[in-house]
Amino acid sequence: VSQRISDRTGKPAVHQIKKGIRYLKAEFDFAIEQKEYIAKNPCDVFKKQITLQADESRNHLTIRETEELWEWLGKLLVPDANIEQWIKSRGISSRALNLHARVGFDLVALELLSGVRQVEARELGWDQVYLEKNHYQQEDAEGPFFKIKLSKQKRPFGIPITSQMKGVFERRKAARTNDYVFPSYRSPDLPLAEDRGAFQILKKLMPPEALRHSDKLNSNVLRHTFATTTFNLWKDL
Numbered sequence: 001v002s003q004r005i006s007d008r009t010g011k012p013a014v015h016q017i018k019k020g021i022r023y024l025k026a027e028f029d030f031a032i033e034q035k036e037y038i039a040k041n042p043c044d045v046f047k048k049q050i051t052l053q054a055d056e057s058r059n060h061l062t063i064r065e066t067e068e069l070w071e072w073l074g075k076l077l078v079p080d081a082n083i084e085q086w087i088k089s090r091g092i093s094s095r096a097l098n099l100h101a102r103v104g105f106d107l108v109a110l111e112l113l114s115g116v117r118q119v120e121a122r123e124l125g126w127d128q129v130y131l132e133k134n135h136y137q138q139e140d141a142e143g144p145f146f147k148i149k150l151s152k153q154k155r156p157f158g159i160p161i162t163s164q165m166k167g168v169f170e171r172r173k174a175a176r177t178n179d180y181v182f183p184s185y186r187s188p189d190l191p192l193a194e195d196r197g198a199f200q201i202l203k204k205l206m207p208p209e210a211l212r213h214s215d216k217l218n219s220n221v222l223r224h225t226f227a228t229t230t231f232n233l234w235k236d237l
Helices: 014-033 042-046 063-077 081-089 099-114 118-122 133-138 163-174 196-205 219-234
Strands: 145-149 156-160
Touching (some): 118 219
Antiparallel strands (some): 145 156
16 A cells, blocks of 8 residues: 555555565465465465466566577667668567667666666766766775666666677767766656667567567566576576
């Protein structure tokens, strides 16, 4: 209930409430089965209204899907002569390759490479990016990094800039128009309002048979992809 009211529906964040009740049910199950504190789970009263099991559908991309997404981002960010003709054959306007559109593709690239939330990436300012050696050394860092404010924990958090991320920042710096890494072209002093436009184009380019989650491709799926891939590679988040 403490979640914000949706501007679109005028209702609370229902899925967040359901998730909270699932967590609460797990806590009570532990109290029943492990500690024997109680005999009955009070969350069972919600069974008729809420599915108390977590959604088992896959909420992240496979390695193959991730590689394909990365390949398409590269083609759209640094297009060659064949790409414009190809995207027209898929019913996509050539405007998808203009400088304005590429801001969104770079935003998606950083979301995929860093695992940060969309709002954390969108509102990233150039004063939070430390690319040059003299700048990051002043912050007692050993290499380039950027600093976000975690949207839930409300505290600063530093993220190393990898070699793959460096291209994102270099392209954005060369096309800089305001104080934000991902600027809005409609509102000159503000950050990009959303990443939805970039995802709409990527969904059309990535074939459904290769991407079962094409209808759900968004920043949250990329965040889960980053976490899942990291866990599978290093087993320690």
